[in-house]
Amino acid sequence: MKKSIIPILLSFVLVLAGCVNTKSDVNDGGKKNGEAVEIELLGMTSDQDDLNIVRDQLSKAGFKVKLNLQPDYGSFSAQEDAGNYDLSMSGWTTVTGNPDYAVRSLFITGGDYSRISDEEVDKLIEKASTETPEEYVQTYKELEQRLVFDKAYIAPLYRNYKTQAVNKDVLNADTVRLSKSRSLAWEDIDFNDSSKRDTEPLILSQSNPTLTSLDPIKGNDGSINMLNTNMYVRLVNLTDDDQVTSDASLSWNHTIAEGNSEYYFILRDDINFAKITDKKAVDTGERVGAEDVIFSLNRAKDKNSVPDHRTYTLHEHIDTVEVVTDLSELESVTQSDGSGTIREGLEEGLDTKISELVADKTAVDNGAGKYQVVKLTTTKPFPQVLNYLAHQSAGIVSQKQVESINTYDVAEFDVNKDIPYGDQNTVTEGPSYDNHLYASGPYILSYKNDYEAEFLKNPAYMPGTENEPNISTVTVRFIKDADSTLSALRNGEIYVYYGVPETKYDVVENDSKLRLQRIESNAATYMLFNPSEKREVGKSEDLRKAILYSINQQDFIDFYQGNVIKAVSTVSPLVDTGNELVADKEKAQEHLNKYLESK
Template sequence: MNKKILSFIMASSALVLGACSVQTEDEVNDSGTDTNQNVETTEKVSLEILGMGSNETDMNIVRDQLIKHGFDVELNTQPDYASYNSQKEAGNYDLVMNSWTTVTGNPDYAVRSLFITDGDYSTISNDEVDRLINEAALETPDNYVDTYTELEDTLVTENAYIVPLYNSLKAQAFNNNLLDSESIRLSKSRAFAWEPVSFVDEAMNETETVMYTQTISDLTSLDPIKANDGSINQLNTNMYVRLVNLSDDDQVVSDGSLSYNYAIAEGNEEYYFVLRDDINFAKVENDEAVDTGEMVSGQDVIYSLNRAKNPDSVPDHRTFSLHEHIDEVSLVEDLSELEDINLSDGSGNMLDALGKDLDSPIETLVEEADDVDNAAGDYQVVKLTTTEPFPQVLNYLGHQSAGIVSQKQLEAVNTYDIDSFDLNEDVPYGDQRAVTEGDSYDNHLYASGPYIMLKKNDYEATFQRNPGYMTNSDHSANIKNASVRFISDEDSALSALRAEEIHFLYGLNETKYDIVEEEDNLELQSMPSNGVSYMGFNMDDREVSESKDLRKSILYAISQEEINSAYEGNKLKAYSTLSPLIDTGNELTADPQKVEDFYEAYLENQ
């Protein structure tokens, strides 16, 4: 998705029922998946692994490992995300290779959408998994490690709902002859921020286009609540401002957000944000970004977050589970209320916390956007109440799905009836058809962030700086024009960087690091990421759906060490999507004896 989400969801391969020849002792030892055990394998069921061509390396390694343990494996390799997703929705797989990035930096995001019953991307239903996810969500970091460890044990050790493969490094490369190295941020979780980027020659910021890239050209939706994948995570993050942001090391901050300051009230159920008044919505007219003159207001915040938490606010809502702990969002009207509220850490009152370092102190709280004037001391303060004490709500407010949209524009565009919505007839806000060149083009976007998309085709999407975004601050976008080239093949993207056809490559395979490091005009940045690759099982009407023993047999056939060697040792071990965030002590070790034992248990229960 990287989420990332990117998060994005990556390819996997399909497993079909069949048989394979018995593995010899030498073959077991040569595979790297066995240390001191000599186990004769038996013929096993066939497995179908679904995936995309971009994940070919992982698919081939996993296939070979499973074959060595007696499974017959068929790869269902799709050329792009759209066809891959169609195969996945049709259930044409036993195993599917996924990738998940915890782009909010908090462990609840690493598990809720993926594994809770009826989660946005969940295919499992387990009462104990649900209980542990909800219990850990309400605990502080000092207490939730044990709960998340128990969750991981239930998810992987006991039920083998997923097969973990590895935790990746996060890497990006850029042309340091053209782009100023000091302006390039590498963040652990959040998508790449475009607004700080500058050319070395600052005069080029107004005349030249900075060229980025991403693999997926088919955009799920530019409505931030309707998508949570690698096709839009970077784009929506840069098109919609949020109440808070994540720093490069995953701390929740107000820097570059819609709020000057935020604070938590005693009891951890009430969260307050003092809003800035120097962000206007942008729209597109005659292929140019223009300032609408409409301030991003507290009313837009209330509207955006209420629709974000409501699963029925739009057809195909894909992010509501991230915001289900939001109870009420409102504007504070009485200044004295803030003076009477103590902070959660006992360090003072709410008014002092919200007013810290403001150019003008808070003199008046106003309700109407037209009455806001920060320079005169007239501010809007948003109060968000959660259903129960839930500090992780702040991380979710930094996610692209909490981007602030224009109530006026959304209501003008989304005139369809939800119950009778027809995708063939209705074009909802954020639908890529509205920004795609051709007969369907009718750009209706209102962007609250530093950039707005002008248009797209199969080759690229073009963007322009929001002329109404923090124009007199350090957070206004430096470069006027940006392009995102759609290059699905990683090698082709790297070639484009080397040929100066693009300036920045977001995401780089570990096997290509040395190529970048050997070129003087290229610079590599890398760090451990929150991204985990894993295989998920088809939990609907397949052999693997019904038998956890069969799933465990497959689990212990996988050697993470062997996979890591294919990436020159640059992958990190993982046991679940929680691994980059919490040290549970769990580790997957390939074990041929367990492969056979669990397979025998599976056969006995047939």
């Protein structure tokens, strides 16, 4: 997920010459034709603290530095696309818990956000994607080595913590989970006084009131990630420490066949779709079944299934999805870990073993041994497909309902007259309100306005189990800035602040009614070099390395009072490669001299 936590201001460009504190601090040996080598740093006004640290470090290393500060993400992107930078501020949060997501879009040739084209990087990314976690550590180590140290395509700055603040006077803080990748799970949260479950709402917040889409495949951003995660069930989930699990998902169990290309899921029968009638959540009576899984994943992988499909690249490794009706297939295929047959893996822990496999979801009866099993085949061995299936974009929608809404021709879609499934206007109070959502998850959006959105408990989501949602109503308040959100939390206007900034930790910790929860996140902040031959950094590996070894990550740790962590790349939060970037003035000068000698 591309870093975009940027406040929007009026568009302008502010270019500042880098300044030097004292002459003794400065390396005077980095001059070309009597002039210091100039480096342009591109970022946004919200990144100014980080950019000032980088500027000062490079100035002390003998570079002449100027800042190109942009007020918002759109202006920043325009400058980046135009190539008006030597290094641009970049960040990435891996929201799927797997390292392939941490590198594919960013660094593979032709990736969604990639500005790099390196055959060796491509080969290593593809190789690692076919390997199990036990196998891929060495491959990602080699990838990181080439990306950072051998070619200096990026200059890492730091990793972040993931945090949230909880009003422990109102909520049982132990029920408020904090996961590395998964968004906040609402169904587990409970009040200290459980008698309030049906009479008072759980009040949360987010900054953006404009929702990209309530169709899970049409958005992958902060406006809808948490919302869609809680509205649509998936085949698997992620644990809080990023392990793939069937717990609280649509499947009782899942297993991988020998060869790592075939994946089997045995579905549970206690989830129905919910809908909104008169702004109340009701059970549609329609079970969430294999037909809906097949429909949802086929549209998820198909770029042309909907207009403005924003998540298809996450699912491009899916080849086929089908329902299995031949029980002998489960008995003749071995699990990839050699622990037994697919049937044995799927039946592990089931109260009732499989007696029959059915194609029609209306014929399912788990208590009588009648199950549906879905088989997913990938285009190549790709164990990390399971992490992508845990992402909100793999949420299961109702085939019947989506097809009844999306009657338009995708190629001829007209935004002015066609109303797609999940359009936020259909759930916004006013003349356009016509809620057509069918939710397979624990909650369904009832309505929204500019102030808040109200979600109601799905009455047919695993009723009577430990996964049934505790609180009946969730209200999400739209609060734009960090100071106002923190104030609302402290005043009891919201009960959880998801994503507390580093600069606000002390405020939370000093408030007796609040608890700060913090874990190491999957987020990394780094500087991206301009690869264009029009820029000296794009042409010279030595110049890039001179800059790389001038970066001292300890300065960032000190500035943020220990609330950030050292990083090497976007892989760092997920795989312990053993690599480390150490600032080295001698190496920096050596590479700078080589660059100057080549001119």
